[in-house]
Amino acid sequence: xxxxxxxxxxxxxxxxxxxxxxxxxxxxxxxxxxxxxxxxxxxxxxxxxxxxxxxxxxxxxxxxxxxxxxxxxxxxxxxxxxxxxxxxxxxxxxxx
Ligand SMILES: [Zn+2]
Numbered sequence: 001x002x003x004x005x006x007x008x009x010x011x012x013x014x015x016x017x018x019x020x021x022x023x024x025x026x027x028x029x030x031x032x033x034x035x036x037x038x039x040x041x042x043x044x045x046x047x048x049x050x051x052x053x054x055x056x057x058x059x060x061x062x063x064x065x066x067x068x069x070x071x072x073x074x075x076x077x078x079x080x081x082x083x084x085x086x087x088x089x090x091x092x093x094x095x096x
Contacts, residue, residue: 004070005034006024043094065083
């Protein structure tokens with residue numbers, strides 16, 4: 001798939017979960033199964049994401065690592081180092 005096959009929403013505090021939450025969903029009408037597959041492979045995909053960000057040669061973030069043309073906030077705020085810290089925190093609770 002490519003980035004247009006998936007959508008996402010994130011919030012620092014969601015009323016239903018009562019915590020910081022990231023939703024990932026299929027963007028194809030009716031779904032194509034990408035989000036379900038991602039749920040099963042979440043830790044693997046997040047480790048790959050962390051690796052891509054941490055090894056990107058840019059200094060503060062670029063379209064190859066942390067910027068997204070789909071970002072509803074125009075990629076602002078955006079912090080490459082914080083993205084790596086956030087992924088480390090999430091992955092600390094992920095299965096090996
Ligand atoms: Zn980059």
